[in-house]
Amino acid sequence: EAGVTQSPTHLIKTRGQQATLRCSPISGHTSVYWYQQALGLGLQFLLWYDEGEERNRGNFPPRFSGRQFPNYSSELNVNALELEDSALYLCASSLVSNEKLFFGSGTQLSVL
Amino acid sequence: GESVGLHLPTLSVQEGDNSIINCAYSNSASDYFIWYKQESGKGPQFIIDIRSNMDKRQGQRVTVLLNKTVKHLSLQIAATQPGDSAVYFCAENANYGGSQGNLIFGKGTKLSVKP
Numbered sequence: 001e002a003g004v005t006q007s008p009t010h011l012i013k014t015r016g017q018q019a020t021l022r023c024s025p026i027s028g029h030t031s032v033y034w035y036q037q038a039l040g041l042g043l044q045f046l047l048w049y050d051e052g053e054e055r056n057r058g059n060f061p062p063r064f065s066g067r068q069f070p071n072y073s074s075e076l077n078v079n080a081l082e083l084e085d086s087a088l089y090l091c092a093s094s095l096v097s098n099e100k101l102f103f104g105s106g107t108q109l110s111v112l
Numbered sequence: 113g114e115s116v117g118l119h120l121p122t123l124s125v126q127e128g129d130n131s132i133i134n135c136a137y138s139n140s141a142s143d144y145f146i147w148y149k150q151e152s153g154k155g156p157q158f159i160i161d162i163r164s165n166m167d168k169r170q171g172q173r174v175t176v177l178l179n180k181t182v183k184h185l186s187l188q189i190a191a192t193q194p195g196d197s198a199v200y201f202c203a204e205n206a207n208y209g210g211s212q213g214n215l216i217f218g219k220g221t222k223l224s225v226k227p
Contacts, residue, residue, distance in 0.1 A: 004155075033214065033215075035217075040120070042201065042217045042218065042219050042220050043156070043201065043203075043217040044217075045214045045215070045216065045217075048214055056214055058214070090155050090156070092155075098144075098205050098214055098215055099144055099146075099161065099205065100146065100158060100161055101146075101158070101215060102158060103148075103155035103156045103157070104155050105153075105154055105155045106155050
Protein backbone atom coordinates (compact mmCIF):
# COMPACT_ATOMS: atom_id res chain seq x y z
CA GLU A 1 0.00 0.00 0.00
CA ALA A 2 1.38 3.39 -0.97
CA GLY A 3 2.08 5.86 1.81
CA VAL A 4 1.49 9.60 1.80
CA THR A 5 3.15 11.12 -1.24
CA GLN A 6 4.20 14.74 -1.60
CA SER A 7 5.44 16.74 -4.54
CA PRO A 8 7.71 18.34 -5.35
CA THR A 9 10.49 17.10 -3.08
CA HIS A 10 12.28 20.41 -3.29
CA LEU A 11 11.04 23.83 -4.34
CA ILE A 12 13.06 27.00 -4.73
CA LYS A 13 11.28 30.33 -4.96
CA THR A 14 12.14 33.98 -4.55
CA ARG A 15 10.59 36.37 -2.09
CA GLY A 16 7.14 37.55 -3.17
CA GLN A 17 6.40 34.56 -5.38
CA GLN A 18 3.74 31.93 -4.77
CA ALA A 19 4.34 28.26 -3.99
CA THR A 20 2.03 25.30 -4.49
CA LEU A 21 2.68 22.03 -2.69
CA ARG A 22 0.76 18.83 -3.33
CA CYS A 23 -0.13 15.81 -1.25
CA SER A 24 -1.81 12.48 -1.89
CA PRO A 25 -3.07 10.70 1.22
CA ILE A 26 -3.08 6.99 1.92
CA SER A 27 -5.95 5.31 0.10
CA GLY A 28 -9.04 5.37 2.28
CA HIS A 29 -7.90 8.27 4.45
CA THR A 30 -10.16 11.29 4.26
CA SER A 31 -8.32 13.61 6.67
CA VAL A 32 -5.27 15.50 5.46
CA TYR A 33 -3.05 17.72 7.58
CA TRP A 34 -0.29 20.18 6.79
CA TYR A 35 2.55 20.98 9.18
CA GLN A 36 5.51 23.33 8.87
CA GLN A 37 8.89 22.29 10.24
CA ALA A 38 11.49 25.03 10.17
CA LEU A 39 15.14 23.96 10.42
CA GLY A 40 15.89 22.52 13.83
CA LEU A 41 12.40 23.20 15.11
CA GLY A 42 9.35 21.12 15.91
CA LEU A 43 6.24 20.65 13.84
CA GLN A 44 3.82 23.57 13.72
CA PHE A 45 0.24 22.79 12.73
CA LEU A 46 -0.93 24.64 9.61
CA LEU A 47 -4.19 23.21 8.25
CA TRP A 48 -6.55 20.27 8.58
CA TYR A 49 -8.93 19.13 5.83
CA ASP A 50 -11.55 16.46 6.06
CA GLU A 51 -14.13 15.47 3.45
CA GLY A 52 -13.19 18.47 1.34
CA GLU A 53 -13.69 21.03 4.10
CA GLU A 54 -11.17 23.04 6.11
CA ARG A 55 -11.71 21.90 9.71
CA ASN A 56 -9.07 23.91 11.52
CA ARG A 57 -6.06 26.11 10.91
CA GLY A 58 -3.07 26.96 13.01
CA ASN A 59 -1.59 30.32 13.90
CA PHE A 60 -0.43 31.26 10.41
CA PRO A 61 -1.30 34.30 8.26
CA PRO A 62 -4.02 34.08 5.56
CA ARG A 63 -1.42 33.88 2.80
CA PHE A 64 -1.15 30.22 3.80
CA SER A 65 -4.16 28.48 2.30
CA GLY A 66 -5.11 25.22 0.75
CA ARG A 67 -7.82 22.93 -0.39
CA GLN A 68 -8.81 19.31 -0.54
CA PHE A 69 -10.07 17.74 -3.74
CA PRO A 70 -12.86 15.17 -4.17
CA ASN A 71 -10.26 12.40 -4.34
CA TYR A 72 -8.96 13.62 -0.92
CA SER A 73 -5.65 14.84 -2.28
CA SER A 74 -4.68 18.27 -1.08
CA GLU A 75 -2.81 21.36 -2.10
CA LEU A 76 -1.07 23.94 0.09
CA ASN A 77 -0.60 27.42 -1.36
CA VAL A 78 1.71 30.02 0.10
CA ASN A 79 1.36 33.50 -1.37
CA ALA A 80 3.74 36.45 -1.14
CA LEU A 81 6.59 34.23 0.03
CA GLU A 82 8.86 35.53 2.76
CA LEU A 83 12.35 34.35 3.64
CA GLU A 84 11.10 32.86 6.91
CA ASP A 85 8.72 30.59 5.00
CA SER A 86 11.74 28.45 4.17
CA ALA A 87 10.99 25.12 5.85
CA LEU A 88 10.04 21.50 5.39
CA TYR A 89 6.31 21.24 4.74
CA LEU A 90 4.89 17.95 5.85
CA CYS A 91 1.58 16.46 4.82
CA ALA A 92 -0.09 13.69 6.79
CA SER A 93 -3.27 11.68 6.51
CA SER A 94 -5.30 9.59 8.92
CA LEU A 95 -8.26 7.27 8.99
CA VAL A 96 -9.58 8.72 12.25
CA SER A 97 -9.38 12.47 12.70
CA ASN A 98 -6.23 13.51 14.52
CA GLU A 99 -5.19 10.02 15.52
CA LYS A 100 -2.29 8.02 14.16
CA LEU A 101 -1.24 10.44 11.45
CA PHE A 102 0.95 9.05 8.70
CA PHE A 103 3.38 11.55 7.26
CA GLY A 104 4.90 12.00 3.86
CA SER A 105 8.57 12.84 3.35
CA GLY A 106 7.80 16.51 2.91
CA THR A 107 8.53 19.31 0.49
CA GLN A 108 11.60 21.38 1.27
CA LEU A 109 10.73 24.95 0.36
CA SER A 110 13.57 27.41 0.05
CA VAL A 111 12.80 31.09 -0.36
CA LEU A 112 15.69 33.18 -1.66
CA GLY B 113 2.25 27.58 17.86
CA GLU B 114 4.93 26.40 20.16
CA SER B 115 8.28 28.10 20.23
CA VAL B 116 11.24 25.76 20.08
CA GLY B 117 14.94 26.48 20.37
CA LEU B 118 17.54 25.47 17.83
CA HIS B 119 19.28 23.10 20.24
CA LEU B 120 17.33 19.95 20.85
CA PRO B 121 17.70 18.06 24.10
CA THR B 122 20.01 15.14 23.36
CA LEU B 123 20.11 11.68 24.87
CA SER B 124 23.21 9.62 24.22
CA VAL B 125 23.10 5.89 24.99
CA GLN B 126 25.26 2.86 24.41
CA GLU B 127 24.06 0.25 21.94
CA GLY B 128 22.16 -2.45 23.81
CA ASP B 129 21.15 -0.21 26.70
CA ASN B 130 17.59 0.89 27.35
CA SER B 131 16.57 4.45 26.46
CA ILE B 132 13.97 6.60 28.16
CA ILE B 133 12.73 9.73 26.41
CA ASN B 134 10.55 12.07 28.40
CA CYS B 135 7.87 14.54 27.41
CA ALA B 136 5.75 16.99 29.38
CA TYR B 137 2.40 17.80 27.81
CA SER B 138 0.47 20.97 28.21
CA ASN B 139 -3.22 20.26 28.64
CA SER B 140 -4.92 18.10 31.24
CA ALA B 141 -7.89 17.70 28.86
CA SER B 142 -5.78 15.95 26.20
CA ASP B 143 -7.05 12.42 25.73
CA TYR B 144 -4.73 10.94 23.14
CA PHE B 145 -0.95 10.87 22.90
CA ILE B 146 1.45 9.64 20.28
CA TRP B 147 5.18 9.20 19.70
CA TYR B 148 6.97 9.74 16.41
CA LYS B 149 10.49 9.06 15.21
CA GLN B 150 12.04 11.34 12.61
CA GLU B 151 15.24 10.42 10.84
CA SER B 152 17.25 13.00 8.97
CA GLY B 153 15.63 13.95 5.67
CA LYS B 154 12.46 11.97 6.32
CA GLY B 155 8.98 12.62 7.60
CA PRO B 156 7.95 11.56 11.13
CA GLN B 157 7.23 7.86 11.50
CA PHE B 158 4.54 6.57 13.88
CA ILE B 159 5.90 4.55 16.82
CA ILE B 160 3.13 4.05 19.36
CA ASP B 161 0.06 5.79 20.74
CA ILE B 162 -1.90 5.71 23.98
CA ARG B 163 -5.26 6.99 25.20
CA SER B 164 -5.76 8.79 28.47
CA ASN B 165 -7.70 5.85 29.96
CA MET B 166 -4.47 3.83 29.95
CA ASP B 167 -1.23 4.20 31.94
CA LYS B 168 0.96 1.96 29.86
CA ARG B 169 1.08 0.45 26.42
CA GLN B 170 3.69 -1.84 24.91
CA GLY B 171 4.81 -2.36 21.37
CA GLN B 172 7.74 -4.09 19.80
CA ARG B 173 10.76 -3.02 21.91
CA VAL B 174 8.91 0.15 22.94
CA THR B 175 6.75 1.05 25.91
CA VAL B 176 4.84 4.27 26.47
CA LEU B 177 3.99 5.38 30.01
CA LEU B 178 1.43 8.05 30.79
CA ASN B 179 1.25 9.88 34.10
CA LYS B 180 -1.80 12.12 33.99
CA THR B 181 -1.21 13.47 37.50
CA VAL B 182 1.94 15.29 36.45
CA LYS B 183 1.13 15.48 32.72
CA HIS B 184 4.12 13.40 31.75
CA LEU B 185 4.68 10.94 28.95
CA SER B 186 7.70 8.71 28.41
CA LEU B 187 8.92 6.40 25.69
CA GLN B 188 11.10 3.49 26.66
CA ILE B 189 13.15 1.73 24.00
CA ALA B 190 14.59 -1.62 24.97
CA ALA B 191 17.98 -2.80 23.71
CA THR B 192 18.63 0.40 21.77
CA GLN B 193 20.15 -0.10 18.34
CA PRO B 194 22.08 2.28 16.04
CA GLY B 195 19.00 2.41 13.80
CA ASP B 196 17.10 4.01 16.67
CA SER B 197 19.20 7.16 16.31
CA ALA B 198 16.74 9.90 15.37
CA VAL B 199 14.71 12.78 16.78
CA TYR B 200 11.72 11.64 18.81
CA PHE B 201 8.59 13.76 19.14
CA CYS B 202 5.64 13.35 21.44
CA ALA B 203 2.28 14.84 20.48
CA GLU B 204 -1.02 15.37 22.27
CA ASN B 205 -4.50 15.67 20.87
CA ALA B 206 -5.42 18.97 22.43
CA ASN B 207 -9.18 19.09 22.02
CA TYR B 208 -9.78 22.56 23.34
CA GLY B 209 -10.23 26.10 22.08
CA GLY B 210 -8.58 27.06 18.81
CA SER B 211 -6.50 23.89 18.75
CA GLN B 212 -9.54 21.63 18.63
CA GLY B 213 -8.77 18.47 16.85
CA ASN B 214 -5.17 18.84 15.82
CA LEU B 215 -2.08 17.18 17.22
CA ILE B 216 0.27 19.50 19.09
CA PHE B 217 3.88 18.37 18.88
CA GLY B 218 6.52 18.67 21.55
CA LYS B 219 9.99 20.04 21.01
CA GLY B 220 11.69 16.75 20.20
CA THR B 221 14.60 14.85 21.72
CA LYS B 222 17.59 13.71 19.71
CA LEU B 223 18.64 10.15 20.51
CA SER B 224 22.22 9.19 19.64
CA VAL B 225 23.23 5.56 19.94
CA LYS B 226 26.91 4.83 20.36
CA PRO B 227 28.08 1.51 18.90
